[in-house]
Amino acid sequence: MKKSATAIISGKASIGSNVSIGDFTIILDNVIIGDNVTIQSHCLIGQPTPLSDGKPLVIGNDSFIRSHSIFYEGSQFGAKLTTGHRVTVREKIEAGDNLQIGTLSDLQGHAKIGNFVRFHSNVHIGQKSIIDDFVFIFPYTVLTNDPHPPSNFLTGVTVNKYAVIASMCCILPGVQIGEKSLVGACSLVKNDVEPETVVAGVPAKFICKASEIKLKDGSNLPAYPWMRHFHRGYPKEVIDEWMANYNIQDYNY
């Protein structure tokens, strides 16, 4: 472990090999950190809460947590978690591999998150959210959970595989965002979104099929499903699967 001089690390924490901990970062007791993990400065990792039922915070191998971030005990992340700065992550999240959480994002806990999910800056994930593999959520979007706030009858949002929610959307409780769909920027989504469609507006309405949106790179090729043209940061085996499933030989990356 490469521990900065001022970091404070509990002897009870389990820390893998080749881990780097930044200055002024605190690692508390109930934490399991994998191998090859970097945690930058000014973080608070493993904050206790009675809501964790005593479960540890688990950070998978090859993860990278940027400065000023806060993680509670009781959540579990697979390999290659990457965060921006000052993310806040509460208890009882079960997340797969390759999750990216953008700067300022606020995960309220009690949620399920798949593999290769990407939250950009300042995304708010309410409790009881269910987010499937390869979902993208863009800045300032909020997934809500209370149909008549304040109440105790919470019902989460479900976002299905490959769906994209653009900036500054508010998704109402219980809504299902369909596979490979696109929610346009600044939308209030009150009703379920059909797979492979585009919705937008306040309230959001059907705009067109996702495949009708064209790339603005001069090619006039369809922009959705986005897996045809956007491959940055995915491993070869994922891209190979997309190449087998989609007609992507026309795309020029």
Added chain:
Amino acid sequence: MKKSATAIISGKASIGSNVSIGDFTIILDNVIIGDNVTIQSHCLIGQPTPLSDGKPLVIGNDSFIRSHSIFYEGSQFGAKLTTGHRVTVREKIEAGDNLQIGTLSDLQGHAKIGNFVRFHSNVHIGQKSIIDDFVFIFPYTVLTNDPHPPSNFLTGVTVNKYAVIASMCCILPGVQIGEKSLVGACSLVKNDVEPETVVAGVPAKFICKASEIKLKDGSNLPAYPWMRHFHRGYPKEVIDEWMANYNIQDYNY
């Protein structure tokens, strides 16, 4: 006082009994902290400003301030203040007891806040806001104050007792949000909201009486006023008063 080894605490600060101060937290001179208060790590408490007129920051008894929070001198909070992480609170706020301020919220100062007010995550309270008792404000909502920005003619928003503002709303300067009203998610509120009504939209329009919204727990009982069914975290004397005022024997908590 239970002071972490790395906390930096001014000898001029007045600190009550049974106070706990986290690592890497700074407590500056002009601060009065009551008894049984916890301040977590990485906070900056009592930041000086000429706009405070020399008044101290006062934090009441039994308060809990989570990590990475910033409070300026010159504001006063009653007992049982509770904050999320990384809240920013400026000068000249006068707040009652039992205020909750959610993670990332930004209180710009020069505001009045009653008792039992609850701000969820990432709420922005502009200067000159007046917020009465038992108000709820949900994530990413902004109370503005400048009718023609930028200018020096600020006029605040007033939110009356028991009113609820849902996620991602923008309330324009000088607007009055009526008692026991509900502002639906993603609304732009330009005009006053009548008591016990629901408004929503961009711009917000009258939707129905608040009592017409039904609980989605299968009971079909009215969801508003919310005091009938939502009692979490309130003291017995408050709930007893609600029970005397409302017909709540049908509700099953």
Added chain:
Amino acid sequence: MKKSATAIISGKASIGSNVSIGDFTIILDNVIIGDNVTIQSHCLIGQPTPLSDGKPLVIGNDSFIRSHSIFYEGSQFGAKLTTGHRVTVREKIEAGDNLQIGTLSDLQGHAKIGNFVRFHSNVHIGQKSIIDDFVFIFPYTVLTNDPHPPSNFLTGVTVNKYAVIASMCCILPGVQIGEKSLVGACSLVKNDVEPETVVAGVPAKFICKASEIKLKDGSNLPAYPWMRHFHRGYPKEVIDEWMANYNIQDYNY
């Protein structure tokens, strides 16, 4: 240099005279800080990134950076930069003098910013944004850059001189916001905004000429261009130029 005892400052950083560095702040190697600069506590200054092409972070004279802020290497700021708390500023920003960045704002890098620009709290500036002199952007506004997210074909927003974007707006990629225009609160801007006009709504539409908005101070004078009545914080030579260009003798500051 007035270095707090717990600050960590690289010997490779270039630091001017009369600089003050707060507790628990980290200054890394590739940083050039001018004279008379204050950097408060809990900051991370000069975060390395391969995207900087090795360029340093340059902070001009007479700057003031508030606590919990993060700056990457590879950006350049003129004199009199002022930030709120916990701003996040990435690489390859070229900014002029007198920039103000509000609390929680998130500048994603790869942007050009003029002189006397003011971002209020929680503004998100996407990559490839171009922001000219004297622009105001108010809280929770997002400048986007991806016309069909996710993609690699980013096109930034351009905001021209003296334009004002009010709270909670989302500006779509490639949009030009015209000189001296006003975007009303809670707007989704899909099309270019003509100079000296007001737009608002989701999607934003033409409302009126900017000069038709009247000050709400009882004077009934035009509120725009705002340089007639709003002079707080500008140097005398700037105000003198405005006085020569506009008929402002009727305004009472």
